[in-house]
Amino acid sequence: EAQVTQNPRYLITVTGKKLTVTCSQNMNHEYMSWYRQDPGLGLRQIYYSMNVEVTDKGDVPEGYKVSRKEKRNFPLILESPSPNQTSLYFCASSSMIRQGAREKLFFGSGTQLSVL
């Protein structure tokens, strides 16, 4: 089954304790992205990757790191989490987009992070 798998589903941590949210897709997609969802703000892009070893900042990259060592995996790293990073996080992937093409983003099931 084609899917994007995120882990963990729920995570409670304390300020400053490094954490990693994993994301893996089995569709051989080149493009992967991380979003955070906050009430009243919709989803905002944190980082994205167009292929292995190619990553770039989205709209809200501060406080986050990513890596793309393998095509299928795109982990999100919070080196020193702070309470304002409490949010619902989504990983998403798609095949590379040609202009005018219809490829949609496939989303993971989300990670609810609470930083105390």
Next chain:
Amino acid sequence: AQKITQTQPGMFVQEKEAVTLDCTYDTSDQSYGLFWYKQPSSGEMIFLIYQGSYDEQNATEGRYSLNFQKARKSANLVISASQLGDSAMYFCAMREHVQGAQKLVFGQGTRLTINP
């Protein structure tokens, strides 16, 4: 400036009625794509419908249709014969191309409640 605007934070509709969720967008691209996603209380993001900027006809997917008015830059989602299971958060999103990469920009969302 907000690129995707959903002006209805919440809507309440009687079961079996049709409902229109508003979405306006702002872009200078000639080629772009518009998406609607549904997020039920379980949190996952479910793709509903897609409209390309060059599509001559409005997109339809079962009970979902997209009322695309390019000159007005609006892409409203119409749900016919609403059901209790349609109660969810709905997000409008626009795909734009930034330096060769795709970016999906989301609106703030509309929470739809279907009353029996």
